[in-house]
Amino acid sequence: MKTTRPDTPESDNRSVMHGKKAAREAPMPSLGFMPFFMITVVVVLLDQATKLLVLAKIPLYHSIPVIEGFFNLTHIRNPGGAFGFMAAGSQGVRNLLFIGVSIVAMGLIVYFYRSTPKTYPYLASALAMIFGGAVGNLIDRLRFGEVVDFLDVYVGAYHWPAFNVADSAITVGITIFIAHLVLGKMPD
Numbered sequence: 080m081k082t083t084r085p086d087t088p089e090s091d092n093r094s095v096m097h098g099k100k101a102a103r104e105a106p107m108p109s110l111g112f113m114p115f116f117m118i119t120v121v122v123v124l125l126d127q128a129t130k131l132l133v134l135a136k137i138p139l140y141h142s143i144p145v146i147e148g149f150f151n152l153t154h155i156r157n158p159g160g161a162f163g164f165m166a167a168g169s170q171g172v173r174n175l176l177f178i179g180v181s182i183v184a185m186g187l188i189v190y191f192y193r194s195t196p197k198t199y200p201y202l203a204s205a206l207a208m209i210f211g212g213a214v215g216n217l218i219d220r221l222r223f224g225e226v227v228d229f230l231d232v233y234v235g236a237y238h239w240p241a242f243n244v245a246d247s248a249i250t251v252g253i254t255i256f257i258a259h260l261v262l263g264k265m266p267d
Contacts, residue, residue, distance in 0.1 A: 110197045115207045122211025126244040127218060133229040142231065153231040155241050156223065174224055181217045185210055196266050205255035208248040215245030 137143060137154040144151050192206040219226040228241035242250075259265050 109193050109195050110200060110203045114200075114203065115192055115210070118204055118207035119211040119214060122208055122245065122248045123215050123218070126212070126215030126248070129229070129244050130215075130219070130227045133227060137229065149232065149234065151231040151233070152229050153241055155228050156225045157228050157241070158225040174220060178217065178220055181213050181220070185213050185217075188213070194266070199259075199264070199266055201255055202259050202264075202266070205252040205259075208252035209256070212245040212247070212249035212252065215243070215248070 133152065133154050137152060139154050139156065142151040142153040188206050188210045192203055192210070195203045195206065197203075216226050226243065226245075228243050228246070230243060230247070231241045232239045
């Protein structure tokens with residue numbers, strides 16, 4: 080047997096008040112799955128395609144000058160993290176650590192992305208770029224136990240550590256994220 084509530088001004092008022100409260104407390108929806116997926120796929124495809132070209136066309140430790148005195152394509156392998164962090168450590172421990180950290184970081188990125196309202200498209204895009212870069216480098220770690228790097232920027236004898244497209248996407252994404260933090264433009 081179904082019971083119904085009487086239509087009284089009090090019951091209408093409570094439902095309106097509850098609706099207003101719920102609307103105030105409900106978070107804005109995120110941009111959704113598709114933009115995140117598309118940005119991630121573009122980053123991963125560009126990263127893996129450029130790495131395949133380097134693997135096929137440039138022997139390990141060889142360089143092709145692009146802008147003399149400033150930029151080369153140099154095929155190297157980075158067994159460590161950013162800037163060669165832990166490169167000399169035990170390969171098993173290093174791979175376990177970097178793969179584990181990558182998976183945890185990717186989970187956090189998905190959480191933050193889902194919590195980012197659609198009114199923050201640059202921040203959401205930055206998170207997707209970071210995620211795509213993490214996936215690109217994780218693929219290398221799973222395939223080779225190290226990351227393929229090839230973008231070599233330098234001035235004279237001073238070289239920036241070689242990097243790749245995934246690293247570039249991560250750097251751009253983190254820069255946008257930090258800009259949001261510094262400028263106080265983070266969502267509530």
